[in-house]
Amino acid sequence: MNNITLLAEIIVNVKNGDDWCCSDCFLRSVPDKLPSSVRTLDFSFNYLSSLYNTTFHRLNELVSLDLTRCGIAFIYDDIFQNQQKLEHLILTGNPIVFIADTAFSALINLKYLSMVQASVNKLTDIPIANLNNLEILDLSGNDIQSLKGLDNFYQERLKKLRLDKNSIEKIERDDLRALKDGMDISFKGNDIVSIEAGAFEALKFHSLDFSDCFNKVDISVILTGLRGVTTNILKLGVYKDSPKTFIQSLSLQNLSDVTVQEINFQLQHFKDLKTTTFEGLTNLERLDFTRTHMSFLNIHISSLIHLVLNENNFEDICNISMANFSDLTHLSIRGNLWSKGLTLQKSCLASLSLLERLDLSHSNLKTGASCCANQLSGLSNLKHLNLSYNFAMQWDPLPFNATPQLRLLDCSHLYFTLNSSAPFQNLLLLETLNLSYTSVDLSNLHLFEGLKKLRLLNLKGNIIQGGTVTETTFSAHFLNTPLLQNLILSACGITSIEKKAFQVLSQLVYADLSENELLLLTTSAFFSLKQIHLNFARNTIVTVEVRDVEDLGENSSIDLSHNPLACNCTNIQFINWVKANGRKMKHLEETVCAATKPKSIDYIISNTATHF
Known part of the structure; x- marks a missing residue:
């Protein structure tokens, strides 16, 4: 099969003809039928053993080119002489043996270059001299053993340099002298053996990543080399498959000589953290101890404003x-x-008077006989609270009385027992409330009292008694939430919706009623259809009355995908409406007819004459 035939059969042309995907098409050259106007070309997983200055000569509008795993071994002179607009070049996974000195000389606008797993052995092998606009260079997964030649990488705009998973063992002061301020540089996954003391002194970075660099050396060696450095972010974590080692407080003493705002220690093991271990870090604002196997924590960092203790082994928050x-x-x-x-006991968090965001989700919280007024005492400035996916709770009459500033409350998959009919009445500033899968009793007409500023309400997975969204019950609910914009009632076992059930919600712009058991589409329940997005996907709707969709405004949409729609004369008016208003239909290709061999509505439209 020749390339032109293959192109016609396999290549997918997307968007407006400027973006092309030819991935994994068994191609050995760029097809002549590929238009010269192409801007984005995915040519990955084909075969181009060598790149010449004629390989892409016609494609002078290219902005992005992906040549992942094309078997490229030789890259010759001036291969991109006609691609001066190219901004993204991906050469990942190619067994490159030779790169000519002028191979990239024409790429004056290149911003991103990936040579991951490209058999690069030396930094000096990469002809980077003319890449003056390069912002990101990814050299991960090669066999680079030395940083000699890094001084060639003094590109004024270079922001990120990734040297992950190479064979770099030594870092010396002279290797780094050309690095400019504000860069992100990653040595992640290299088996570092030594860093010259003070090699990073006086250098300033946005991010430094030494994750998983401790197979052959103690963390103290890394920190000695980092003495005098300034960086916003410092990553010193490991991974699940990394050898297990224990960090002693003594090994961290040189941290005080590092100016840093954020440190990540994910998955490390600490042997003897002391109160004073991090005291010298006077500028530290964020500390990430994710899965560091902790069961208690008694350190002091006066400047800290963000603490992450996810996936540890605490028995008590105290x-x-x-x-x-x-x-x-x-x-x-x-x-x-x-x-x-x-x-979570009474007053364990009381000293955190400035706390604004608290995430206690997925932690099997045990709150005792009642929650949560005492447990949250002292948190008067709290704005975001996540209690989702926890053990069942017995709520106080006003469980969030101590946190009147809440803007977001997430109780998804949390079973709670109420001791009052209006548990949220003091949350006058609450904007987002997630009660999905809580088995909350929606027949309680006082449930949402006080929520005058609520914008988003998620009730997914709470079964509505009788299956009907009644005007009486839900109008009463929504009188308490006049500013509601987003309402989620998916998977609630809804079989019908009474007319005007949502009429009081004049600000509503999104309603999700998917995954229910509706037989009929009804839009008369809503205040207006001029600017609203309706999701009725995955119901059991067969027939759609055109009057229920014809008033949808230009900025409105409806999703009827995965319903068993009848594509016959009973729905002819609706099908004709779709033909004229397809842009208002979400997931049109997944909106199919209920037939032995389902066909999408847009297919039926294009073949209307043969079906009616």
């Missing part, structure tokens, strides 16, 4: 000395792994 973090505004203890649950 085992974390919160008084040492009095300036904290963000605290995450998500996914705690202690098998018996995480105890």
Whole structure:
């Protein structure tokens, strides 16, 4: 089969003809039928053993070119002489043996160059001299053993340099002298053996990543080399398959000589953290201890405002000395792994008076006989609270009385027992409430009292008694939420919706009623169809009355995908409407007829004469 025939059969042309995908098409050259106007070309997983200056000579409008795993071994002179507009070039996974000095000389606008797993052995092998606009260079997964030649990479606009998973063992001061301020540089996954003391001194970075670099060396060696550096982010974590090592406090003493705002220690093991271990980090604002196998924490960092303790083994939140973090505004203890649950006692968080965001989700919280007024005492500035996916709770009459500033409350998959009919009445500023899969009783007409500023309400998975969204019940609910813009009632077992059930919601712009059991589409329940997005996907709707869709405004849409729609004369008016208003239909290709061999509505439209 020749390339032209293959092109006609396999190549997918998307968007307006400027973006082409020829991936994995067994091609050995660029097909002549490919238009010269192409801007984005995915040519990955084909075969081009060599790149010549004639390979892409016609494609002078190229902006992005993906040549992943094309078996490229030789890259000759001036191969991109006609591609001066090229901004993204991906050469990942090619067994490159030779690159000519002028191979990239014409790429004056190149911003992103990926040579991941491209058999690069030396930095000096990469002809980077003319790439003055390069912003990101990814050399991960090669066999680079030395940083000699890094001084060639002094590109004024270079922002990110990735040297992950190479064979770099030594870093010396002279190797780094050309690096400019504000860069992201990653040495992740290299088996570092030594860093010259002070090699990074006086250098300034946005991010430094030494994750998983501790197979042959103690972390103290890395930190000695980093003495005097300034960086916003410092990553010192490991991965699941990394060798297990224990960090001692003594190994961290040189951290005080690093100026850093954020440190990530994910998956590390700490042997003897002391109160004073991090005291010298006077500029540290964010500390990430995700899955560091902790069961207690008693360190002091006065400047810290963001603490991440996800996936650890705390038995009690009081085992974390919160008084040492009095300036904290963000605290995450998500996914705690202690098998018996995480105890949240009275006043354990009381010292965090500045806290604004608290995530206790997925932690099997144990809150005692009642929750949560005492447990959240002192958190008067809290704005975001996530309690989702936890053990069942017995709520106080006003469970969030201590947190009147809440803007977001997530209780998804949390079973709670109410001790009052209006548990949220003091949350006058709440804008987002997620009660999905909570088995909340929606017949309680006082449930949403006080929520005058609510914008988003998620009730997914709460079964509505009798299956009917009644005007009486839901109008009463929504009188309490006059500013509601987004309403989610998917998977609620809804079989019918009474007329005017949502009429009081004059601000509503999105309603999700998918995954229910509706037989008929009804839009008369809504205040207006001029600017609204309706999701009725995955119901059992067969017939659509055209009057239910014809008033949808130009900025409105409806999703009827995955319904067993009848594509016959009973729906001819609706099908004709779709023909004229297809842009208002979401997921049109998945909106199919209920037939032995389902066909999409847009297929029926294009073949209307043969079907009616």
